[in-house]
Amino acid sequence: MEKTKLTGRVVTPGDSEYEQARINNNLSFPKFPKIIVFCQNTKDVQNALKWARENHIPFRVRSGRHSYENFSLVNGGLIIDVSEMDRIKVNREKMIAKIEAGANLGKVYNKLWEYGTTIPAGTESSVGLVGLTLGGGIGMLTRLFGLTCDNLIEIEMVRASGSKGAELIKANKNHNSDLFWACCGGGGGNFGIVTSFTFKVHPISRVSVFSITWGWEDFEAVFNAWQNWAPHTDDRLTSEIEFKSKEVNQIIAQGEFVGTSSRLKQLLQPLTTTGSPTSVLIKEVPYIEAVRFFDDPSGNQSAHRKRSGSFLNKPFPKKAILTMKQFLEKAPNENSGIWHQSLGGAAGKVEPKKTAFYYRDAIIAQEYLATWNNPEEERENIRWIKELRSALSPYTTGDYVNWPDRQIKDWPTAYYGENFKRLREVKTAYDPFNTFKFPQSIPPYNSGFKKNRGAPFL
Ligand SMILES: Cc1cc2nc3c(=O)[nH]c(=O)nc-3n(C[C@H](O)[C@H](O)[C@H](O)COP(=O)(O)OP(=O)(O)OC[C@H]3O[C@@H](n4cnc5c(N)ncnc54)[C@H](O)[C@@H]3O)c2cc1C
Structure with missing residues (x-):
């Protein structure tokens, strides 16, 4: 039988485009693939998968390059990149x-x-x-x-x-x-x-957006007000809040309301009357301007990063809020932070087993962020994230699978809760030979997988 050939735009280490083609959004945990194929259509994707299987070459699939742990890259293997298929x-x-x-x-x-x-x-x-x-x-x-x-x-x-x-x-x-x-x-x-x-x-046509800023001295009061308000307010309003390192002295809450700015102003009262906001912005805009308002240019650029996360099923007690504060006081650099998004509303009305996304009861998604410039700072930043996650774990549950973290040993429970068993059944039915695998991939039933073993560094 004739051997399959790779089709599409193929980039290899000798090519001038290789360096740009190789890197992801996270510059830490760098990988050096042997071949990157930028597929132009479904046939190219099929050829790439067949080629990898015929030649027994490890491969990964990639699109937007934002995997926190670079699970879309592999050393010495093939990257099947679909980013040029974007019609x-x-x-x-x-x-x-x-x-x-x-x-x-x-x-x-x-x-x-x-x-x-x-x-x-x-x-x-x-x-x-x-x-x-x-x-x-x-x-x-x-x-x-x-x-x-x-x-x-x-x-x-x-x-x-x-x-x-x-x-x-x-x-x-x-x-x-x-x-x-x-x-x-x-x-x-x-x-x-x-x-x-x-x-x-x-x-969608017009929406209203807001941005409120406070200083460090309002830390406890602002977190408490936001966590008791954001998951329970009008379902048309979703918000985020970021606590940056003490050095930066800035707490920012932002959000989007599908409704008028005057109604948003009323809904925001529990926040605007807390502490002493240093700035309050509320405006009604065409929807696409709201999209641009939330788009953070620094997140779109490649950098050295470590991130992790968890969910809150109930509000944090004062002790947990003070723990966050202590960690941000001794953050390894000013680009460290703790970010939150309100859940509930339509996302919380779906039963946990109705889709594979298990944490439907969560009221807040909480993310731990560290970004640094000098590769030598990696160890310290990773340690800070690990210790922060662990210190808050008595008050949190799970982790969002889109915020993967190799440090989590029992990642199946953290990402999937009670849905892991069914996910393994589906994996066994559609990929029984475990062709699609990476350090925290769902294992089929015959793969010798053992829980709590952590993820190999491939
Ligand atoms: C700066 C930043 C901002 C973010 N903001 C948000 C946010 O607002 N909301 C949110 O929910 N998440 C957010 N995330 C997390 C994001 O959802 C995950 O990182 C997501 O996995 C990124 O997908 P990707 O296609 O960009 O990444 P990739 O690295 O290309 O892929 C991510 C994973 O999907 C797999 N994959 C890629 N293409 C395919 C394919 N065609 N078929 C099957 N599997 C594929 C990869 O193998 C890998 O395991 C953010 C992440 C970053 C770094």
Whole structure:
């Protein structure tokens, strides 16, 4: 039988584009792949998967390059990159959009806006829609329209069939419904290579946004006010709050309300009357301006990072708030912070086992962030994140699979709770030979997987 050839734009270490093609958003844990293929269509994806299988070459799938642990890269292997497959077709009558797997959030929001529509997704424009959706997807419309995956209608995916094949399949609520379930929160890279999504889209025109800033002295009062308000206020309002290191002396709450600025002003009273805000901004804007308002240019640029996270099912007691404060007082550098997004609303109305995204009861997603410039600072920053996560763990639960962290030993429970067992069943049905694997991938039943063993550093 004739051997399969790689098709698409192929980049190898001798090429001038290699360095740019190799790096991800996180410059730590660098990887040096042997070949990167930028697929242009589904056939290129199928050829790449077949080629890797025929030649027994390790491979990873990549789109927006934002995996915290660089799970979309592998040393000495093949990177199947779908980022140049980013066409989007909107059907305004049916209120659906077919989006190829390489589209990033910036492209998606701008294209859908041309039709006066959107989907609920994340805030930074360079994040890949595919990685974000497969892990759930949270952002500034979560409390109104649910997680990104809650708005999925259908997936097209290339799976590893037989011993060397690459089969294009569809999954929706009626067809391959177990795979569809798993793709709504089970995380990227586990079951096959998504080539396109079909989403339900929502009409959108004008929205209101806010930004409130306080100084360090209001730390406890502001956190307490926000946590008791944000997950329970009007479902049309989703917000985030970031506590930066003490050195920066800045606490910023921001959010988006699908309604008027005068109503938003009323809803914000529990925050604006807390402590002494140093600035308050409330304005009504066309939706696409709100998208730009939340897009953080520093997050879109590659940097040395360590991140981790967890969920809150109930408000933090004073002791936990003081723990956060102590950690931010001794943060390894000024770019360290603790970020939160309010959940509840539409995202919380779905049962934990209805999709693979288990933590539906969570009221807040909490993220620990460290960014540094000098590679020598890596150890200290990673230690700070590890100790912070551990110190807050008596008050938190799980971790969002889109914020993966190699340091978590029992990652199956942290990411999937009681849904891990069913995810393994789906994995066994669609990828029995464990063709799609990375340090924290879902193992099929015959793979000798042992829990609590941590993740190998591949
Ligand atoms: C700066 C920054 C901002 C973020 N903001 C948000 C946010 O607002 N909301 C939120 O929910 N999350 C956010 N995240 C987390 C984000 O959702 C995850 O990092 C997500 O996995 C990124 O997907 P990607 O396609 O960009 O990354 P990649 O690194 O390309 O891929 C991530 C994972 O998906 C797999 N994958 C990639 N392409 C495919 C494919 N075609 N088929 C199957 N698997 C595939 C990869 O193998 C990898 O395991 C943010 C992350 C960063 C770094």
